[in-house]
Amino acid sequence: xxxxxxxxxxxxxxxxxxxxxxxxxxxxxxxxxxxxxxxxxxxxxxxxxxxxxxxxxxxxxxxxxxxxxxxxxxxxxxxxxxxxxxxxxxxxxxxxxxxxxxxxxxxxxxxx
Amino acid sequence: xxxxxxxxxxxxxxxxxxxxxxxxxxxxxxxxxxxxxxxxxxxxxxxxxxxxxxxxxxxxxxxxxxxxxxxxxxxxxxxxxxxxxxxxxxxxxxxxxxxxxxxxxxxxxxxxxxxx
Numbered sequence: 001x002x003x004x005x006x007x008x009x010x011x012x013x014x015x016x017x018x019x020x021x022x023x024x025x026x027x028x029x030x031x032x033x034x035x036x037x038x039x040x041x042x043x044x045x046x047x048x049x050x051x052x053x054x055x056x057x058x059x060x061x062x063x064x065x066x067x068x069x070x071x072x073x074x075x076x077x078x079x080x081x082x083x084x085x086x087x088x089x090x091x092x093x094x095x096x097x098x099x100x101x102x103x104x105x106x107x108x109x110x111x112x
Numbered sequence: 113x114x115x116x117x118x119x120x121x122x123x124x125x126x127x128x129x130x131x132x133x134x135x136x137x138x139x140x141x142x143x144x145x146x147x148x149x150x151x152x153x154x155x156x157x158x159x160x161x162x163x164x165x166x167x168x169x170x171x172x173x174x175x176x177x178x179x180x181x182x183x184x185x186x187x188x189x190x191x192x193x194x195x196x197x198x199x200x201x202x203x204x205x206x207x208x209x210x211x212x213x214x215x216x217x218x219x220x221x222x223x224x225x226x227x228x
Contacts, residue, residue: 006154031211032210032211034210034216034217036219041221042221043116043202043204043219043220043221043222044155044202044219045219046216046217046218049216089154089155093210093211094211098160098167098168098209099145099157099160099168099170099210100145100157100210100217101157102147102154102155102156102157103154104152104153104154105154105155
């Protein structure tokens, strides 16, 4: 079936450094790629998304890039802060599944 | 605007029992999706309901079922509970399809089920 692979599963960075999380997908029909942040004890929350007709999107310290040919997309967080510590999920949508398919998550730890 | 509300937040059951979880979507949202979250497996899609009809279904056994009411509130039921059903069950709502032409998927805080 269709799936999303997400790497790394854990990521530890120093405050102020950049963090990059990568995902690959298999459904060629997918055209929507959101990223969710899940803080401890809470549900996932959308932080940024990208449509397939766009190669890059930026929102302050967060950016997402998409390479449809290679079927991979990445989340970039610059100038990381301790409050960025959370689990991040990538997802794909708009494809044949009709629902969002999520990666297994990346636990990001930002050390002060 | 109230968010997605799930009840109960925590519950403990024993093997063989059944459980019903409830979800109230954001006002105006007609689609409700359910996901199972377990350590190491991420979020796995259970099913989606739209206007009281199951529109999409994941690869879970028939012990997992759901329904949606005319006010868009949704319930999911798990019968004959197994130890492996211990998980965080997340409900999410959206206006309609989630995608490039659709809206965002909003999650509740989840119902944490422990099966002993």
